[in-house]
Amino acid sequence: MYEVVNAYLENGLKVILHRIPEAKTFACGLWVKQGSSNENDENNGLSHLTEHLLLNPQNPMSPKFGKLMSEIASNGVMYNAATTKEYTCFYFTGLERLLEKCLKALALMSIENREFEDDFFENEKRVVLQEATSFYSSFQQIKERTSQAIWGNIGIGRIIMGDMNNISSANLESINEIIENSYVPNNSILVVIGNIDYTETLNIISNYFEDWRYKKILSKESAVEKSPGIYINTGSGKSAVISIGFRTVPYNEPNRTTVDMMVRMLGHDGLQARLVQEIRMKRGLSYNLGGFTSFYRRHGTIGFMAVSDKTKITEIAKLTSEVINDVKENGFADDEIAREKCAMETSLLLEVDNITDHLRYIGKCSVMEEDFFVENEVRAIKDVTGEQLREVVRNSFTEDNLGVAVIGDVDSEELISNISIA
Template structure:
């Protein structure tokens, strides 16, 4: 922990850094505790829209200047929006850290949101929404969220809808921006060959120039996370039938977090998993099949995705549930548990070879848990998972057969 430092700066921004001297690079991310679940329904998609507008120009940089500047640093600049978080990030050589910080802070806090760019970006994002609807695997996932979460904010698509995007204007964007992007709601995470004090000095310097334009941060109330279980069929003339099976899950802070991760690796989280081996390799029923666990702040869900021929849908679904029931019965070998743990353990260590992954992990731990979690602790938590823990997680997620959501896109024969 001696290489990790945390500091709340004068502006209210929380700065966390982890020094890794064996890297020449540094990854820096500005993380905002906001995303689609904090949006009013009529503003659905506005967090993602604002993320796009960060790259359209500030008082001191045009969009061409932004692109040229990151190119001259030989770096990468990108951003993403999720259900609960928004992040703008870069990876550069450490010698360029000050320029990179200046750029990131300028984009997040000095963007102009010009009216003409707002109108142009509407068309871009409407095309992005159309792209999702044209991709059956992506669209089936969006429909699944709606089916599973019903009236919860988690049902809303991150991109928004055609109606909400079309209704955005500069005033709505500025009002929402000022309510969520307050520096007190921001975490800056940096990892690589760095000096914490120099980074803090740079952030303090650049934040002094930020004009106060933010509302007070509001404490986020617990969101509605009620789920709906049942069968949902969305008929569409497709060559394949895409279906997702949704089950109860756990939150990011849950004590069974790592047990669920091991369970996922056994069931469908790797190419040696039961679903992949049995449904695809042995039976040839699906080309794409996998499971995954999604961890939110207040809850989570577990799901299985498969793309199959319409005439193989019923058989595929039956086989998937048989595999789930077999795990619930306790038919899990010691080798499966050991191999699943090794898959997660070594995958985690590989991720720590990247400054970007270290930066991401530290930011998420700070935002959700308010603390640094050493690599050694994660490895211990993985190692502690045993047969009893996996069986307990399986019972918790899979035992209630009434708690299963099936969302289908395509044709059923």
């Protein structure tokens, strides 16, 4: 039986505990509901910069935090952070004897690590700008550009990396505003998994986090554009990348697993996927291609991308349309569905076996206002039917849901004319 304990501290901090008997390692992390979807034109990119500043152990204004982080790292603890469209997370993985020190580090970071010297601040801005330069000069941005095309440059359509001009001109006041308004206990979730004692762990958490002050937060609805659109960056060079995307259901919709299965059967990186068969195996048009899903609290994006010689992009777009139209007309075969169910269950259980991936799965589910239970996820996979797949195919693949993102020197008019969803 998969057991989860949910609790709240008096200040509103949500705590999720999951015991893994006989585990020799632990994982713990803090999820804060602050991401690029909470930003505006003036501060887009500053959620990510804030993440960098808070977790950096070299901050001279927080010597206690820096000393503890040094001790943690010296004992083999691995730590990292990530900013997404809807949250920022900070997480630690290590030997079980170091759990309390890591919880203390998370508390110091979230409660006390809020002042930054000018030199430290400017240096971290340079680091983030270098990261942004790398991101915007590569095809890595295509998935984000797909969401931008589908939802607009607002809400979940905003790029996580953000506007480089905003980062360059950012000041401490703008960072402090994000910290003061979003890094509060009632906007955060703390997750701990490992061979833990629930009562003991809750007492430790309460001891370190009880002084984190509650603050009323304003609801931040993520606005989006009414209709999808097209993003084209002409770029240069011999290669180009295309992504054909569609609006879909949010994370907590019952059909989410069905949508995920549909996308995987069409564009999973395995050689059996339909688009891989048509584009790579039969015609050799692309090596790097596949499908992806991005489920959010109130919206969802699915897409199919391919990197290729720029002269082949239009052909790939036409083939992708033909494959989608074929599955709309004829559906999926029973053996395809059975194979994908096995693959999805295997993938899920492998994630759960990795303690860091397991932690991140629980944290994300909680942000999406859904509890994670392995049995429920496996059951959802096994319960998908051919009729449910036909329904999500019909509902997802429509011209009204369609958005396109392209990076590269291609004939945009010819390209768009070859994308047709019946």
